[in-house]
Amino acid sequence: MQVITDAKAMRRWSQAHRAAGRSVSLVPTMGYLHLGHLSLVKEALSRSDVCVVSIYVNPAQFAANEDFGTYPRDEQGDLRKLKELGVHAVFMPERLYVVEVCGDKTDGDEENLRTNSPASNSPETNSPVSNSPPETKAAHETYVTAEQLQVGLCSKTRPHFFRGVATVVAKLFNICEPDVAVFGKKDYQQLRVVQRVVRDLDFAIDVVGAPLERETDGLAMSSRNARLTADHRANALAISRGLLVLKNKVATSHRGLDEQTLANEVREIRTGITEAGGEVDYVEVCDQESLVPVKTLPAGAKAVCLVAAKFGDVRLLDNAELGGEA
Numbered sequence: 001m002q003v004i005t006d007a008k009a010m011r012r013w014s015q016a017h018r019a020a021g022r023s024v025s026l027v028p029t030m031g032y033l034h035l036g037h038l039s040l041v042k043e044a045l046s047r048s049d050v051c052v053v054s055i056y057v058n059p060a061q062f063a064a065n066e067d068f069g070t071y072p073r074d075e076q077g078d079l080r081k082l083k084e085l086g087v088h089a090v091f092m093p094e095r096l097y098v099v100e101v102c103g104d105k106t107d108g109d110e111e112n113l114r115t116n117s118p119a120s121n122s123p124e125t126n127s128p129v130s131n132s133p134p135e136t137k138a139a140h141e142t143y144v145t146a147e148q149l150q151v152g153l154c155s156k157t158r159p160h161f162f163r164g165v166a167t168v169v170a171k172l173f174n175i176c177e178p179d180v181a182v183f184g185k186k187d188y189q190q191l192r193v194v195q196r197v198v199r200d201l202d203f204a205i206d207v208v209g210a211p212l213e214r215e216t217d218g219l220a221m222s223s224r225n226a227r228l229t230a231d232h233r234a235n236a237l238a239i240s241r242g243l244l245v246l247k248n249k250v251a252t253s254h255r256g257l258d259e260q261t262l263a264n265e266v267r268e269i270r271t272g273i274t275e276a277g278g279e280v281d282y283v284e285v286c287d288q289e290s291l292v293p294v295k296t297l298p299a300g301a302k303a304v305c306l307v308a309a310k311f312g313d314v315r316l317l318d319n320a321e322l323g324g325e326a
Contacts, residue, residue, distance in 0.1 A: 001082065002089045007175045010091045014052070014177040022049035026178035028169060031055040032072040033081050036184060036213035036221030041085050043210045044182040050088040054172055056096060060143075061164030067313075072226050096171055097140040143167045146193045146200070149291055153189050153306060154317075157281055165190055166197050173203055181205050186212045186220050188306055188319045192291055212319065214240065220318040231277075232311035238276035239307050242269035243320040246305055250322045256299040263295075266305075273309050281308035281315070288326035302326045 004010045014024050025048035027040045044051045055078055062068035075092070082090055143163050150162035173181065183191045191209045198207050213221045218240035219233070228236060246265045250257065257265065262285060269283045285305045286293050294303050302323040309316055 001079075001087055003079065004089055004091050005093055007093060007096070010052075010089075010093075010175050011177060013089055017050050018177065018179075023179045024048055024177065025051045025180040025182065026172065026176045027051070027053045027182050028172050029053060029055055030057045030071065030223070031078050032074050032223040032226070033078045034221050034223060034225075036186065038081060038085060039213050040182045040184055040210050041082065041087060043208065044180065045086065047180045047182070047206075047208065048178075051086075052089040052091055052176055052178070053082055053087050054091040054093075054176065056091075056093055056168070056172075058096075058164055058168040060097065060167055061161050063158065063160050066158075067224075067227075070227070072223055091172075091176060096168060098137060099139055144170045144197060144201075146196045149189070149193050149196050152293075153282060153284065153286075153291065154308060157308075162190070162193050166193055169194050170197065170201070170203075173198075173205060178205055180208060182208045182210055184212060185209050185319070185321075186222065186317055188304060188317075189291060192289070218244070220316065222316060224314050224316065227312075227314050229312060232314065235276040235278065236309075236311045236316055238272045238278060239269075239309060239316060239318045242272045243305055243307065243318060245269075247320045247322060250297060254299060256301060257297040259295045262297055269305070269307065273307075277311065279310040281310065283307050285322070288321065297322065 002013065004013060017024055025044035027037070027044045029037055029040075041051065041053060044053075055075070057068065057071050057073070059068055062071075079090060144166040145163050146166060150166070154161055169181075181194075183194060185191060191207075195207045195209075197203070198205050215221060215225075218237055219225065220240065225233070246269065249265060266283050266285060270280050273280050273283075283305070284293050285297070285303050288302055288304045291306075294301075297303055300323065302321070302325070304319055304321050306319045307317070
C-alpha cells in the first residue's frame with residue numbers, strides 16, 4: 001500500500017493504472033476510520049481493480065465555531081486498517097488549498113478558510129485591496145456549489161458546509177481521477193449534492209451510495225460518536241428508534257400515510273429526541289432524489305426521513321429510506 005502526500009504524484013499513480021487498463025476507485029474520508037468507512041472501502045474494492053482512500057480533514061466545510069480542531073484523528077490506526085483491507089494507495093495531503101504567500105511569508109493557513117462562509121464572502125466584504133509585490137500568490141477563491149440541492153436541511157445551520165464539500169470533492173476527483181467513487185448514505189444530502197455535481201460538471205465518475213452502517217444498538221456509525229459521553233451515547237438512540245418506527249409504519253401501511261399521519265410521525269420523532277435530552281436541528285421527510293420535502297406518502301411512494309440532532313456538543317446525522325430505494 002502506497003501512502004501519497006503530493007497531488008501530482010497521486011495523479012501520476014492513477015493515470016499509470018488507468019493506462020494499464022485498470023479501473024480506479026476512490027473513497028474520500030476525513031479519517032478516524034470506523035466500520036462504516038471500512039464498508040465503503042470494501043464496496044470500492046469490489047467495483048474496481050485498484051482502490052485509493054483519501055484522508056483529509058477539510059477545513060472549508062467547518063465554520064469558525066465548529067469542531068475542526070477537535071475532530072478525531074488517528075493516522076497510524078487508519079493506515080493499519082486500510083492496509084489490512086488491501087487498499088492500494090492512501091492519499092494524505094498536508095493541504096489542498098493555496099494559501100496567500102508574499103515573498104517568503106505565508107499569510108495564514110487553511111484554517112482561515114473556515115471564516116470565509118458564503119455570508120461573509122460577498123464582493124463588498126471580501127474583495128481584495130492589495131499593494132502586494134508581484135511575487136504574491138493569491139489565496140484560494142474558487143468554489144463549487146449545487147444551487148438547489150444544498151439548500152435547506154444541513155445548510156440551515158451550516159450554510160458553508162456543502163460549498164466546502166463540493167469543492168474538496170471536485171479537487172479530489174481531479175487529482176485522483178477515479179472511475180468510481182463511493183460515499184455513505186449516512187450523509188444523505190452530501191451524497192445527493194456530489195451526484196448532482198458529477199452530473200452537471202460532466203465528471204466521468206460513477207458515484208455509488210453505500211448503505212448506512214449502524215452500531216449493534218442501532219446508532220448510526222460516525223467518527224463523532226467517539227466524542228459522546230456515556231449518557232449522551234445512550235440517549236442518542238432515540239434517533240434510530242424513532243426512524244425505525246416510521247420505517248415500519250410505512251412498510252406495513254397498505255394505504256400510505258396521509259398528511260396528518262405523516263406530520264404526527266415526524267412530531268413523534270422530534271419529541272422522542274427532545275425528551276431524551278437532544279436538541280433537534282431538523283426532522284424532514286423528503287423526496288429521495290430532489291430532497292424536496294413531501295407532505296404525504298401514498299402507497300408505494302419512496303421518500304427519505306432525514307434527521308440531524310445534537311447531544312451535548314456532538315451533532316449527529318441519521319436517516320431512513322422509506323418505501324425502498326429510489
